[in-house]
Amino acid sequence: MMYLNVIFLIILPIVFTTNNAEDIYSLETCNIPEEYTLISQHEFQQRYNNPKQSITPVVFRQVPINKQFLHLTQIDSILNRYGNKYITVTTANTYSYKKQQVKLNDYIHSQQNPSSKIKRWGNETLYWFGDDLLDDQYWLTQILRYYKSPSYTVDDFVHPSVTFGMGGRGTGVPFHFHGPGFQQMISGRKRWYLSVEKPAFDPNETTIQWAIDQRWKTKQPFLYECTLNPGDLIFFPNLWWHATLNLDFAIFLSTFLSL
Ligand SMILES: *[C@@H]1O[C@H](CO)[C@@H](O)[C@H](O)[C@H]1NC(C)=O
Numbered sequence: 294m295m296y297l298n299v300i301f302l303i304i305l306p307i308v309f310t311t312n313n314a315e316d317i318y319s320l321e322t323c324n325i326p327e328e329y330t331l332i333s334q335h336e337f338q339q340r341y342n343n344p345k346q347s348i349t350p351v352v353f354r355q356v357p358i359n360k361q362f363l364h365l366t367q368i369d370s371i372l373n374r375y376g377n378k379y380i381t382v383t384t385a386n387t388y389s390y391k392k393q394q395v396k397l398n399d400y401i402h403s404q405q406n407p408s409s410k411i412k413r414w415g416n417e418t419l420y421w422f423g424d425d426l427l428d429d430q431y432w433l434t435q436i437l438r439y440y441k442s443p444s445y446t447v448d449d450f451v452h453p454s455v456t457f458g459m460g461g462r463g464t465g466v467p468f469h470f471h472g473p474g475f476q477q478m479i480s481g482r483k484r485w486y487l488s489v490e491k492p493a494f495d496p497n498e499t500t501i502q503w504a505i506d507q508r509w510k511t512k513q514p515f516l517y518e519c520t521l522n523p524g525d526l527i528f529f530p531n532l533w534w535h536a537t538l539n540l541d542f543a544i545f546l547s548t549f550l551s552l
């Protein structure tokens with residue numbers, strides 16, 4: 294009996310954490326409205342950005358991406374051409390972003406082979422959002438020319454700016470908010486969590502840790518959540534809280550709209 298208890302105590306925590314993380318990495322459920330074709334600006338405004346009726350996120354499935362752009366963003370192509378470039382990475386916590394320069398090669402390799410241990414702290418996790426502090430990203434600007442960002446505008450937010458990002462499985466950003474915009478997946482899957490009210494979370498904790506510990510165990514406001522596959526495009530409304538979690542090594546583009 295004693296013997297069984299010992300085994301039970303040892304096995305239980307291991308099974309629970311790994312199972313949970315693996316379960317999260319295979320989540321497919323989606324409670325966000327979905328569109329299967331590109332609708333008009335008027336329809337977009339009516340359905341998803343209508344203050345009198347509803348403002349909600351929306352996921353456009355399988356939005357075609359320019360072939361040349363897809364070609365240029367193949368990971369081998371990026372490594373071959375631009376591996377020696379330096380990029381600016383940021384810690385993935387909500388309030389205190391610390392920045393650092395790393396070689397693109399090193400970043401990609403570390404993200405493609407993440408340690409199997411779940412990273413608990415966002416302030417100890419580096420992530421590339423597409424920031425450029427070095428003015429050494431002419432190469433990226435050249436690639437981005439081929440990307441056609443979504444043509445929707447949101448009220449007076451009419452000026453798009455596009456950023457490119459990539460991150461390994463289990464990376465992402467914890468809850469934060471800013472102006473409205475879009476994000477499209479180029480490769481890999483990403484899970485999104487959004488809420489109009491502030492969710493319960495620790496700003497220093499990674500999204501994967503939050504998804505394991507707090508998503509269901511802490512009282513949360515209504516959360517929209519969805520897994521985006523390559524090609525899928527999500528709209529995040531102005532000032533909505535949102536957190537992201539890469540379920541695979543993922544490449545993605547964000548379009549932020551400003552006034
Ligand atoms: C990250 O945050 C955690 C929790 O707040 C803290 O214990 C840890 O020391 C921080 N790490 C660094 C490198 O600042």
Ligand SMILES: *[C@@H]1O[C@H](CO)[C@@H](O)[C@H](O)[C@H]1NC(C)=O
Pocket residue numbers: 389416496497
């Ligand atoms: C989060 O981490 C930062 C920097 O590591 C630290 O200064 C801050 O106190 C931490 N906040 C919380 C809520 O733990």
